[in-house]
Amino acid sequence: MADHRQAKKTLVIPCSGVGKVHGLISREAVYHVTDKLLPGNADTACLALLVTGDDETKRKVQQTPCVTVDGCPKLCAFKNVELSGGKVAKGIRVYDVMKRHRGANFGTATALSDEGWTVVEELAAEAAQVARQAD
């Protein structure tokens, strides 16, 4: 059951990296937060819109606490939110959770394995916890 008792509106933004499984994990973790864990209290924004400088998306990011979920060391989500004047309450890295499952097969950039979905749920739990604490 969704738990949104303590949550305020937070933006959870993935990198959505297209090259490796890490990007898909980041994206699915965000949907798990917005659709399952904190529906109505967490939302996402198109990172591509932010990159192109869309005013409405920039405003949304500047006015709402953000949690970013990045798949690779380039930290595209984290950097683009900061460059847009947003405040990142926490930058979560997919690799930090993946390394708890060293040696596992997480699937591909197109489809996740069961272990990939496990990582998604762990990342989502971490993001939701930050979202509940964020102002």
Next chain:
Amino acid sequence: MGETYSKVGIISCSGEEIPEGTIARQAVRRVLEALRPQDTVTLCLPLFLAGEEGERRFAREHPTITVDGCLKLCAKQGTEKYSGKVNTSLVVSDILGDSAKGCCRSTRHTNQANDKAVWLVAERIASEVDALARSVRVEPGNASAEDGACCACSKPSQGGKLEINGTAVTISGLPLIFDHLKKKGLQPGSGSGDTLLQNVKVYHAIEPEQEAAYRNALASAYQTYCGQTSQCDLGG
């Protein structure tokens, strides 16, 4: 026949807010993996801002197709703003019309509507790849990923070597970590060891009993890195 290119570049919008974004992403993956794997390469759109000149060369080095989820055309506009003119711009909502309405954002709940939509868009992309290849002469399989700009997350991060207790160890992404910390102002010297160790541990497993050896090796390698890059900086 124009210039010869190694591969056609395809850039998808991220489109997290709408199902069409997921369809764009999945369709691009299908073209890269199954339909035209020898002829295509991709790059994450947000890398144009977060990345460096290497990433920004993408559309200058590849004839490029952008695939957008909606009429805001982020992939097209972002690519043209930061990289170069695109050859073909596709929009999922134009291709699918109302049939995208039954699709979901998450691949966990993928359904028949999603599958059909992804196939339709992927086949359209593939036909545009073929058309582009005919007009600009793309030579399949003629280049490795290293020959041009490509997605940072599609290839292994450049590694850095350390010697730990007499054994050579490769740490993936070490130059990136050094570069990041240098830009943040970390000064080389023995005082840098703890910060370096904490950052490297994120990407590389280090047993507690080996931490001291890693700390010293990292501090020494960072000092060398800073010396070399400072010379490059001075050299312009």
